[in-house]
Amino acid sequence: MFENMEPSHVKFIFFIILFACMSVLETSNLRRVWTHNRSLRIQFHILLSLINSILINITIRIPLVIILVYVHEFEFGLSNKLGINGLIEVFITIILLDFIEYWWHRFNHNWSFLWRFHKVHHMDTFIDTTTALRFHIGELFLSNIFKIIF
Numbered sequence: 001m002f003e004n005m006e007p008s009h010v011k012f013i014f015f016i017i018l019f020a021c022m023s024v025l026e027t028s029n030l031r032r033v034w035t036h037n038r039s040l041r042i043q044f045h046i047l048l049s050l051i052n053s054i055l056i057n058i059t060i061r062i063p064l065v066i067i068l069v070y071v072h073e074f075e076f077g078l079s080n081k082l083g084i085n086g087l088i089e090v091f092i093t094i095i096l097l098d099f100i101e102y103w104w105h106r107f108n109h110n111w112s113f114l115w116r117f118h119k120v121h122h123m124d125t126f127i128d129t130t131t132a133l134r135f136h137i138g139e140l141f142l143s144n145i146f147k148i149i150f
Contacts, residue, residue, distance in 0.1 A: 023129045032126070042130050049133035052140055060144045067148060100150050104143055117142065 005013075071077050079089050108118035117139035124131045 019129060019132070026129050034126070036126070041126070045130035045133040048135075052135060052137050055137055056140050056144060059141065060148070064144075064148055097147070097150075100147060104146055108139065114139070114142070 071080075079085065079093075084092060108114045117136040120136040120139070121131065121134050124134055
């Protein structure tokens with residue numbers, strides 16, 4: 001089913017499935033009483049996420065495609081230099097990207113410039129599944145640039 005799909009579409013489908021499952025679990029096991037209109041909150045976070053996704057796709061996708069074509073054409077990159085491919089390459093890439101994500105998150109908490117953007121995520125008044133959608137566009141832009149450089 002997924003073999004003919006673009007990786008970004010597969011990633012989006014898995015995100016939606018996981019997000020829906022977590023939302024159902026959260027709703028069925030509430031430990032706090034909602035003091036605000038939950039549907040407005042969900043709508044706001046989804047709208048923020050959609051706007052951010054559109055802006056990131058417009059500003060990041062084109063440069064990323066150019067970089068990927070360059071890397072592929074000139075056999076640049078760690079995988080090419082080490083002769084790694086297939087499932088080993090996928091596994092190592094996931095591990096390295098997770099490592100990069102960990103340090104990026106630490107930088108967001110420790111550098112005041114980055115914290116200005118990241119605190120939008122932490123300023124949520126009620127932490128729930130939709131908090132995963134709440135990010136400042138500046139943080140997303142800088143995060144993507146950081147990962148592209150990697």
